[in-house]
Amino acid sequence: xxxxxQTPKFQVLKTGQSMTLQCAQDMNHNxxxxxxxxxxxxxxxxxxxxxxxxxxxxxxPNGYNVSRLNKREFSLRLxxxxxxxxxxxxxxxxxxxxxxxxYFGPGTRLLVL
Amino acid sequence: AQSVTQPDIxxxxxxxxxxxxxxxxxxxxxxxxxxxVQSPGQGLQLLLKYFSGDTLVQGIKGFEAEFKRSxxxxxxxxxxxxxxxxxxxxxxxxxxxxxxxxxFGTGTRLQVFx
Numbered sequence: 147x148x149x150x151x152q153t154p155k156f157q158v159l160k161t162g163q164s165m166t167l168q169c170a171q172d173m174n175h176n177x178x179x180x181x182x183x184x185x186x187x188x189x190x191x192x193x194x195x196x197x198x199x200x201x202x203x204x205x206x207p208n209g210y211n212v213s214r215l216n217k218r219e220f221s222l223r224l225x226x227x228x229x230x231x232x233x234x235x236x237x238x239x240x241x242x243x244x245x246x247x248x249y250f251g252p253g254t255r256l257l258v259l
Numbered sequence: 260a261q262s263v264t265q266p267d268i269x270x271x272x273x274x275x276x277x278x279x280x281x282x283x284x285x286x287x288x289x290x291x292x293x294x295x296v297q298s299p300g301q302g303l304q305l306l307l308k309y310f311s312g313d314t315l316v317q318g319i320k321g322f323e324a325e326f327k328r329s330x331x332x333x334x335x336x337x338x339x340x341x342x343x344x345x346x347x348x349x350x351x352x353x354x355x356x357x358x359x360x361x362x363f364g365t366g367t368r369l370q371v372f373x
Contacts, residue, residue, distance in 0.1 A: 188365040189349070238303075252301060
């Protein structure tokens with residue numbers, strides 16, 4: 147099992163450009179999450195999807211959209227990137243035998259110039 | 260407000276020394292508690308978790324944590340640190356029965372000297 151995978155690993159954008167971060171999990175988990183990690187701030191939840199077909203806002207949703215494409219895949223879109231969105235983005239999933247534990251992907255490092 | 264506090268931003272220890280990383284939380288009810296570790300350039304890996312029962316929980320890599328309800332704390336310990344333990348450590352809490360909205364602390368960076 148690959149667990150949670152994310153693409154790309156690293157991306158540089160110019161202000162105003164758009165991009166989609168991809169996340170997939172092969173653990174048959176119901177719930178998936180997008181976080182951002184900034185120095186000194188820990189991880190903050192952007193959006194989550196408790197099940198296929200549903201999405202909900204987290205703590206810092208402004209400037210982002212998400213799509214739960216199917217049970218495996220959960221994408222995060224930046225429509226018009228801003229320097230404040232420079233961060234490391236983590237995808238996570240939860241479900242299965244250890245229902246309450248979230249499992250994390252390796253992260254995408256995004257730099258917005 | 261719900262929050263998690265990790266008061267130590269950066270800790271330095273010598274290899275072989277003991278370690279304790281502090282975590283305090285503010286939550287309406289006793290939450291589920293987690294410790295994650297993040298090696299440089301990597302994602303977060305679960306070290307251990309507390310849901311109920313014995314308040315001393317064992318995790319991977321020789322780590323343990325003790326839940327103290329009276330102090331709202333969930334401190335992480337290791338008796339003898341190895342150089343490979345150098346990483347950032349995050350404490351997190353979530354609602355019992357539904358951990359969709361985990362609240363993370365700001366992390367403690369551990370540096371290990373030989």
